[in-house]
Each structure stands twice: as C-alpha cells, then as structure tokens.
Amino acid sequence: MTTVTLEIAEGLAREAITVWGFDAATHLELLKNRENFVYRFDSDHRPYVVRVHRQGYHSDAELGCELDFVRALHAEGVAVPEFIAAPDGSGFVVVGAESAVGPHQVDVQRLIPNRGMFGDERTAVAGTADLEPSDFTALGRLIGELHAATERSGYAMAVSRDDWDLEGLIGSEPAWGDPLGLTELVGDERATVSRAIERVRGQITAYGTPPHRFGPIHADLTPENVLRTETGLVVIDFDDFAAGWHLFDLATALYFYTPHPRAADYRSALFAGYEAVRPLDEADHEVFPAILLARGLTYLGWSADRRGEPTAEWHARTVLPHVVRLAEDLIAD
The missing domain is CATH 3.90.1200.10 (Aminoglycoside phosphotransferase (APH), C-terminal lobe)
Structure with missing residues (x-):
C-alpha cells in the first residue's frame, strides 16, 4: 500500500473541496496530522476545515452514522463541530479512487476559533x-x-x-x-x-x-x-x-x-x-x-x-x- 504523504493528502483535500464549490488552488494550512490529515482554508472571508480521513478506518456507512450523530448534537445546542453538507446532501465525499493511494473519505466543517486545547x-x-x-x-x-x-x-x-x-x-x-x-x-x-x-x-x-x-x-x-x-x-x-x-x-x-x-x-x-x-x-x-x-x-x-x-x-x-x-x-x- 502506498504511503499517504503530506503532498498526497493535500492533493486529496484539494480534489474534495472542489465538490463543495471551493477553489482547488486555495491556500491549505496543515492543522493536524495524526490519525487524519486536517487542514484549514478560507473562502469568502470564512474559515473552514477539510479533513482527509485515514483509509479504511470506517466504512462509508459508519462515517455517515458518525456525522449524523454530530449533526443531531449540534441541533440540540451542544458545542460540537458544524459539518457542511456536500451538494448531494451527504456529509462527506470520497475522492482519489483512481490515485495510487485509492479512495479516501473527506469532509468539510466550519473552523472553530479557539485558544487551544483543554490540555495535553x-x-x-x-x-x-x-x-x-x-x-x-x-x-x-x-x-x-x-x-x-x-x-x-x-x-x-x-x-x-x-x-x-x-x-x-x-x-x-x-x-x-x-x-x-x-x-x-x-x-x-x-x-x-x-x-x-x-x-x-x-x-x-x-x-x-x-x-x-x-x-x-x-x-x-x-x-x-x-x-x-x-x-x-x-x-x-x-x-x-x-x-x-x-x-x-x-x-x-x-x-x-x-x-x-x-x-x-x-x-x-x-x-x-x-x-x-x-x-x-x-x-x-x-x-x-x-x-x-x-x-x-x-x-x-x-x-x-x-x-x-x-x-x-x-x-x-x-x-x-x-x-x-x-x-x-x-x-x-
């Protein structure tokens, strides 16, 4: 299996954000690279996060279940991320099917302005x-x-x-x-x-x-x-x-x-x-x-x-x- 490098992950993120109508050439800032690759980008003066999921950790149905849960919490007023639905109404897209690393799930959410993590x-x-x-x-x-x-x-x-x-x-x-x-x-x-x-x-x-x-x-x-x-x-x-x-x-x-x-x-x-x-x-x-x-x-x-x-x-x-x-x-x- 081909290793997903930062360059490859960025390419997957750029391919994905175009599905939402964002510019593929927009600047991406790496926020986190642990289990997933997480980037920040801005569009129309609004900050967003695009997350490239690790391959194979969850099926599409399992990830859809996760995002549905977060949306249910958000609707109840709990302080959780706000995901941006793709044009087809789904919570994520799958890109890279023809690439050397294979298909990856990617979602987009609004950036949460913060002063850092709770702790370490x-x-x-x-x-x-x-x-x-x-x-x-x-x-x-x-x-x-x-x-x-x-x-x-x-x-x-x-x-x-x-x-x-x-x-x-x-x-x-x-x-x-x-x-x-x-x-x-x-x-x-x-x-x-x-x-x-x-x-x-x-x-x-x-x-x-x-x-x-x-x-x-x-x-x-x-x-x-x-x-x-x-x-x-x-x-x-x-x-x-x-x-x-x-x-x-x-x-x-x-x-x-x-x-x-x-x-x-x-x-x-x-x-x-x-x-x-x-x-x-x-x-x-x-x-x-x-x-x-x-x-x-x-x-x-x-x-x-x-x-x-x-x-x-x-x-x-x-x-x-x-x-x-x-x-x-x-x-x-």
Whole structure:
C-alpha cells in the first residue's frame, strides 16, 4: 500500500473541496496530522476545515452514522463541530479512487476559533498541567449536556460500529487490542492486571446496560479533543464514537490526569459539573474505578499493536505504571 504523504493528502483535500464549490488552488494550512490529515482554508472571508480521513478506518456507512450523530448534537445546542453538507446532501465525499493511494473519505466543517486545547496528555501524566478544578467542572457539564442531548434527540445507531461494550473493552478480541500483549507487562504486574480484568468484568456485567447508563458516546474525550473558545469548551473528533457506557466518557476525560497531584480535586469537579446536568446514582460512582481501569487497558492494547510509534512507546514506558496502580487499587477495594 502506498504511503499517504503530506503532498498526497493535500492533493486529496484539494480534489474534495472542489465538490463543495471551493477553489482547488486555495491556500491549505496543515492543522493536524495524526490519525487524519486536517487542514484549514478560507473562502469568502470564512474559515473552514477539510479533513482527509485515514483509509479504511470506517466504512462509508459508519462515517455517515458518525456525522449524523454530530449533526443531531449540534441541533440540540451542544458545542460540537458544524459539518457542511456536500451538494448531494451527504456529509462527506470520497475522492482519489483512481490515485495510487485509492479512495479516501473527506469532509468539510466550519473552523472553530479557539485558544487551544483543554490540555495535553503528557503534561497531565507528568503532573505539570496547570489546570484548575473549575476547568473540569466546565468539562463535566459539557459531557453531561452531550449525553442529555443524545437522549433528548432520540438518536439511534444507524449501523454497527466497534462498540465500547464489555467485549470491545476486555473481551477475547478487544476493539483496540489485547492489553496483556504489551511486552513490558510481566511478572507480578501482569498477574495484577489479569486479576483486575476479571474484577472489571464482574463489576461492569453487574452494572448492566440500561439506556440511562449505556448508549451513543464520544468515546475519545481526551484533553486534545476539547477546544477552549471564547464562549466555552467545544468537543471535537468523533472518530471513535459508538455505543458505550456514559461513564466511559468521564473516565476518558479524567484518565490522563489520574497521576496528577490534584487528581482528586479534578475528579470531584468533573463529577460535580456532570451531575449538575445529569444526575448519577450510587451504582455509577461504585463502578467508576472499574470503567476508569478499562479505559486504561484500551490504551495498553492500542500500544501493543503499534510498537515503534512514539505515542505507543510513551504509553508502554511511561503510562503503564499508572495503569498497574489503578489495577492494584481496584483489587484492594
């Protein structure tokens, strides 16, 4: 398979924006190159974003489902991106069918003016992130609004995606790979994590999947996927959206901050913000440590399958001890 270089990705983006009637020769500014290629461009003094999706991550039907979900949230007033429909009414186009790299999905959305991301995973884990509990109160409120809007809208998954259910988290073939496949996880630590996985399985099974606990979620609410704007926080990047436990979004928002010296304050503030919008019960609070560990395990599995990539190596060498600590805490309870 031919590697998608920056030059190729830019060509795909230029081909795509012409479908919307934009000038193919317009200046494109690379904003992000991680899983997708994301560019900014301006037309008629309005800023836009064009996103070239990684090939094969989602089918056309799955991506259409994702964009429908974001549009449903936007219609309910949740702070999320605004996608621009293509002339045929679809949320994206497919270009590059005749190119060496093959077809790629591309969407266009309005640029969200912002003052940067909510935070950074690495400073969160290092404990150097300079955030206040009030930041997490605002984030918790936004997550609560997202879940409440999903329920109000009556949105239902149109097609199946890789759900964040028990099988997707810690089943025989987890969605993001086997956490026990990480080579650094050996000896007593491996045994601890294995025992904790069984504890997670039992607790989450007992917790169940009633609609007020389980449904469509963002599933990747990391600090990098929340923008700070003049009017408040905005959630972006719904690539991993699927059905899962609502608490999984809270766990993702908090996960990288668990080693932080102010982790307890951040957690209390996050839950306070969320419960101001959408109350939780005792069972939600009791199962949260298990779901928090399950979130951590997904990153271990992801890293095991991507050895050599800088982020995977960071998880394997730096974040792993914190996951083991979460496992120890869960077993000790």
